[in-house]
Amino acid sequence: MSQFLQFECHLDTFIDTLNATIKQNNASMEKSLKIEKKTYANFVKPMQMMEEKLELFFTPLSHLNAVNNSTTTQEVYSASLPIITEYSTQLSQNLEIYNAYKEILEKEQHTLSYEQVRVLKLNIQNFELSGAHLDNATKARLEEINVALSEHSNDFSQNLLNATNAYEYIIEDEKDLEGLPASEVQTALFEENGLKKYKFTLQMPSYIAYMTYGTNEKIREELYKAYVSRAPENAKIIDKILKLKNEMSKLLGFANYAEYSLAQKMAKDEKSVVNFLETLLHDSQTQAKEEFAQLEKFAGKKIKSYDSAFYSELLKKEQYEIDEEEYRPYFEQKSVVTGMFSFITQVFQVEFKKVDLKLWDEKAFAYDMYQDTKLIARLYLDLEARESKRGGAWMHNWQSHHKDENGVEQLASAFVVCNFPPSTSTTPSLLRHDDVVTLFHEMGHALHHTLSCVDENEVSGVNGVEWDAVEFPSQFLENFAYEPKVLKLFASHHTTQEILPDKMIHKLVRAKNFLSAMGMLRQLEFSLFDFKLHSKLYQGEEVQNLLDLLRKQTALIETPSYNKFQNGFAHIFAGGYAAGYYSYKWAEVLSADTFYKVVDEGIFNSQTAKKYLDIILKGGGAKSMEVLFKELMGREADTKNLLRLNGIK
Numbered sequence: 001m002s003q004f005l006q007f008e009c010h011l012d013t014f015i016d017t018l019n020a021t022i023k024q025n026n027a028s029m030e031k032s033l034k035i036e037k038k039t040y041a042n043f044v045k046p047m048q049m050m051e052e053k054l055e056l057f058f059t060p061l062s063h064l065n066a067v068n069n070s071t072t073t074q075e076v077y078s079a080s081l082p083i084i085t086e087y088s089t090q091l092s093q094n095l096e097i098y099n100a101y102k103e104i105l106e107k108e109q110h111t112l113s114y115e116q117v118r119v120l121k122l123n124i125q126n127f128e129l130s131g132a133h134l135d136n137a138t139k140a141r142l143e144e145i146n147v148a149l150s151e152h153s154n155d156f157s158q159n160l161l162n163a164t165n166a167y168e169y170i171i172e173d174e175k176d177l178e179g180l181p182a183s184e185v186q187t188a189l190f191e192e193n194g195l196k197k198y199k200f201t202l203q204m205p206s207y208i209a210y211m212t213y214g215t216n217e218k219i220r221e222e223l224y225k226a227y228v229s230r231a232p233e234n235a236k237i238i239d240k241i242l243k244l245k246n247e248m249s250k251l252l253g254f255a256n257y258a259e260y261s262l263a264q265k266m267a268k269d270e271k272s273v274v275n276f277l278e279t280l281l282h283d284s285q286t287q288a289k290e291e292f293a294q295l296e297k298f299a300g301k302k303i304k305s306y307d308s309a310f311y312s313e314l315l316k317k318e319q320y321e322i323d324e325e326e327y328r329p330y331f332e333q334k335s336v337v338t339g340m341f342s343f344i345t346q347v348f349q350v351e352f353k354k355v356d357l358k359l360w361d362e363k364a365f366a367y368d369m370y371q372d373t374k375l376i377a378r379l380y381l382d383l384e385a386r387e388s389k390r391g392g393a394w395m396h397n398w399q400s401h402h403k404d405e406n407g408v409e410q411l412a413s414a415f416v417v418c419n420f421p422p423s424t425s426t427t428p429s430l431l432r433h434d435d436v437v438t439l440f441h442e443m444g445h446a447l448h449h450t451l452s453c454v455d456e457n458e459v460s461g462v463n464g465v466e467w468d469a470v471e472f473p474s475q476f477l478e479n480f481a482y483e484p485k486v487l488k489l490f491a492s493h494h495t496t497q498e499i500l501p502d503k504m505i506h507k508l509v510r511a512k513n514f515l516s517a518m519g520m521l522r523q524l525e526f527s528l529f530d531f532k533l534h535s536k537l538y539q540g541e542e543v544q545n546l547l548d549l550l551r552k553q554t555a556l557i558e559t560p561s562y563n564k565f566q567n568g569f570a571h572i573f574a575g576g577y578a579a580g581y582y583s584y585k586w587a588e589v590l591s592a593d594t595f596y597k598v599v600d601e602g603i604f605n606s607q608t609a610k611k612y613l614d615i616i617l618k619g620g621g622a623k624s625m626e627v628l629f630k631e632l633m634g635r636e637a638d639t640k641n642l643l644r645l646n647g648i649k
Ligand SMILES: [Zn+2]
Pocket: 441, 445, 471, 474
C-alpha cells in the first residue's frame, strides 16, 4: 500500500524540475516507440504512468495558484503553461503513438480488461477528433479553422465586452432610485459639478440591480433594450463560426457539429437530446403558464420583458423570501462538515478521520477516508475565504485510484475548496443555506473521484467521465441538503442547540422552487436553440427564425424584435458549450432520478444508495455513464423526477 503524496510545491525550482521531467518523458517515449512488439503492458501502461506523474507534480502548483495566489505563484504558473501546452500538443499529434494504440487495441482487445479497452478507445478517439490521423492537406485546413475559430470567439467576447462597457444610464432624479437597496444606490453614486448622480451600466451587478428593484418602468425598458441589442456586429461572426464548425465537423467525418459534440458525451444521438429537451418542455408548459398568470395577477398589469425580474422580486419578497440571517445560526461550519460526514458514513459506509498535517494554510485540513477499516482515500478541505484565494467553490482531483506498472494499488485524493465566511477564535463561521448546498455539491464531485476502484488512472474517478454526466454525482449529493432527515443530522442552532424546525426547512424548498417552471422554460429555450443551431448549417436570418420558432413554445412574454439574444450568447459562441448547453439539464435528470429512488427507500437503508456507491462512484469513467446508469436503475433516466425536484406537477 502506498502512502499519499505529501503536499509540497517548490516554486523556486518548479520550472527547472518541470523542464527536466518533460525532457525525461520525451526520452522515455522515444525509447518506448522503438519497442518492436508493443503491448498494453510495455507501451500503454508506462505512458499512462508517465502522464500521471507529470499531473501529480503539476496539480499542487495550480492548486496553490488558486488558493494561495501570489505574484510568485502567478509567475511560475504562467511560465509553466506554454511548456505543458507544447508538450501535450506534440503528444496529441504523434501518429506513431496513435498507430501503436490502434494496433494494440486490435490485437489485445479480447484479453484486456474493459478498463484498459476504454483507455485505448478514448485515446484513439482524442487523436481522431483532432484530425491527427488525416492527410496533410486536411490537417492544414483543420489547423486554419481552429485558428480562425479562436479569433472569432475572441472577437465575439470582445465586441460584447466593448458594448457592455460603452453604455451608461445616468439618473439625476432620486425619485427614480426608489425600491433599490441602499447598497446598490451607494455603488451607483458619483459626483459631477457638485451634484449627486447615479450611474447604471450593463455590467452584471448594476444591470440586474435596476432590472430587479428599479420602480421606473421607462428606465427598465431603456436598460433592457440596450442590454439585449448589444454587439449587433456579432451576427456576422455567428455566421462565420457556424460555417467553420460545420466544415470542421464534416472534415472529421461527422454530419454536423452537434454529432461531433456528442462523440464525447453520454447522450448517444441528436434524437435523444432533442426528445429529452422536448419532453421536459412539454411537461413544464402548463405550470409555467400558471406561474406567469400568478405573476401577472400579482402585478396587476400585462407583464413585458423588462418587468419580469421586477415583479418576480416583489412576489418573492411577499411570499417566498428566506431571511438568510435567520438560518445562519443553524449552519455553523464545523457542525455542517461533521454532519455531512456522518450522513456520508450512514449512506455509503465511508468514515473520515482527521490527519494532522501541515498544509498550505492553517485553515486547510486533511481527512483520511476508510471503508470497513481499510484506508481508501484522502480528502483536503479548504473552506474559508481569504484574500489570496480565487472566488467560488470547486473540487480539484489530485491522485487517482489505480494500479501502477508494478501492480501496486495507488489511492486517490482530492481538494474541496469553498469561500465561506472566515472564523476567528471567538466567532464561528456561520453559513447560508446556499453555502451548505455548495459544500454538498463539491463533496459529491470529491466522492466520485476518491471512491473509485478503477485500476487504470485515465478512466478512474472523474477521469474519462463524459461532459454531460460529470455533474450527476455533485447534483445528486447537493439535493440532500434540502432533505429534512439529512438537515436534522447537523442543522442545530449553534448557541441554543435547537434543531432547524420543519417549517423553516419547508420554506427553503418553497423558495428554491419559486417560479421554477418559468425558469425551466428559459433554460430549455437556450438548450434547444443551441442544439438545433448546430444540427445543420444556419446562416443569416435563419438563426433568428429558428429562435423565433422555438420561442413560440418557450416564451410566455412576446419578445420584442430588437432583442438579439444570440449576439450575447457567449456560452456557445465564445465558450465551450456549443451543442452542449443541454448538459446542465441532462445531468440534473440523472441526479434527480437517482435521488428520489434513494429518498423513497428511506435514505439511510436504501439499496439504491448502495448500488450508486458500487456502480457509479466506484465505477468512475471506466464505462460510459449511459451503461453505468442503466446498471444502476435498470432503465433509462426518467425526466419526471427532475420535475418533482423542481416542484413541477
Ligand atoms: Zn459541479
